[in-house]
Amino acid sequence: MKTLYTIFVFLFFLIVTAGCGAKHSGIGGAAGDATAATLAANKRFARMTGSAGVQDDEEARRGFIARPSGKITNAQSAVLVDFDAFAFVAGAAPPTVNPSLWRHAILNNRIGLFKVTDGIYQLRGFDVANMTLIAGKTGWIVVDSLTCRETAEAALGFARKHLGDKPVSALIFTHSHIDHFGGALGVLSPEEAAARKIPVIAPQGFLEEAVSENILVGTAMGRRANYQFGITLERSAKGLVDVGLGKFIASGKSGILPPTVVIRQAEEARVVDGVRFVFYNVPGAEAPAELTFLIPERKAYCGAELLNRTMHNLLPVRGAKARDALRWANYLQEALEQAADAEVCFNTHNHPVWGRARIAEFIAKHRDVYKYTHDQTIRLINAGLNAPRNRRPDSTAGFACFVPGRPRLLRRSAP
Ligand SMILES: [Zn+2]
Secondary structure, three states: OHHHHHHHHHHHHHHHHOOOOOOEOOHHHOOOOOOHHHHHHHHHHHHHHOOOOHHHHHHHHOOEEEOOOOEEEOOOOOEEEEOOOOOOOOOOOOOOOOHHHHHHHHHHOOOEEEEEEOOEEEEEOOOOOOEEEEEOOOOEEEEOOOOOHHHHHHHHHHHHHHHOOOOEEEEEOOEOOHHHOOOHHHHOOHHHHHHOOOOEEEEOOHHHHHHHHHHHOHHHHHHHHHHHHOOOEOEOOOOEOOOOOOOOOOOOOOOOOOOOEEEOOOEEEEEEOOEEEEEEEOOOOOOOOEEEEEEHHHOEEEOOOOOOOEOOOOOOOOOOOOOOHHHHHHHHHHHHHHOOOOOEEEOOOOOOEEOHHHHHHHHHHHHHHHHHHHHHHHHHHHOOEEOOOOOOOHHHOOOOOEOOOOOOOOEEOOO
16 A cells, blocks of 8 residues: 555656746746737626625635745745735736636635634635635544645644644545645545544545546646646736636645545435534536535535536646536536535635525526536537537626636537
């Protein structure tokens, strides 16, 4: 088993750091000013985005406890995270940035430790994903362990400083993407997990999919991720301002802990360190292996990555498996019922949503985005068109949700 950890650590290190080096201001090293066409497009977009966002900003701030400062460095003193790097993201959108992206980037700038509800906390901005801590009877139940060991250690250390030094009593991986498990060894060592019999919980197919995606095609995907997430761009209004799901992807040492508890049923209730969970397997939508869950006693629902403050790409640029939009919409239809009594919906990226009516609206609008995309793509393919572009249904208006692209007509195929 030790060999497995070593192989993962080595290969993930290569993958995550592939292409990383000096920060560039743009392709060829020089990012330009906004052209007249960009300025006109951004102006049009500003009118579409409007002034919505007061409620989103309140939600992004809600439960704030503390904000980290300074930097996270690795053993060689290289800077992996600079908590002040995005301080320039404030005020009105600069000419080079889409106004909707800018507004979203400001919301994602609300980083730190937050109380979600009694006994549930989130660390946001230590990496691209969130780490969630759930108070169990004997320690912290950690949900997702970020991309790399360094950021996971820093996040957990920050939480312990402010919430008390409790041990980890369980680790839950919501899905098989590296930003949710790569920092596992920063949360728990294999020796400690084995000695204290700490459950490592994951959805059906987790380990197989993590290996298939991150090792078999990992080198190519790591390279392409540089284009999708702008990993090597400088942090500036002409470089990286946000990646939608969070501020940036951290590059450090990644590894994995094989699960000791696999959720195999479509719906499976389990007690974890004294807390009752109802897990739901949702494979083949956002990730090939993924789970969501409800904690009934705390009226809290976790939508994992089925629900974010973004619309996901269905054919990921970095080369992750294509997502089934219809299946995704069906899971969200089921989520409406699963989360019907929840007072908070927290997810593995971005900030939560509170209140039953707001949660129902949030889930329903996400469902509509994926169902509409599926249905209209099928309809127009059958009508002989191709090259579909992103378009969101009117029913999704009013939520903080950055969607790249704007309504366009599809192009008719050549006969
Ligand atoms: Zn993620």
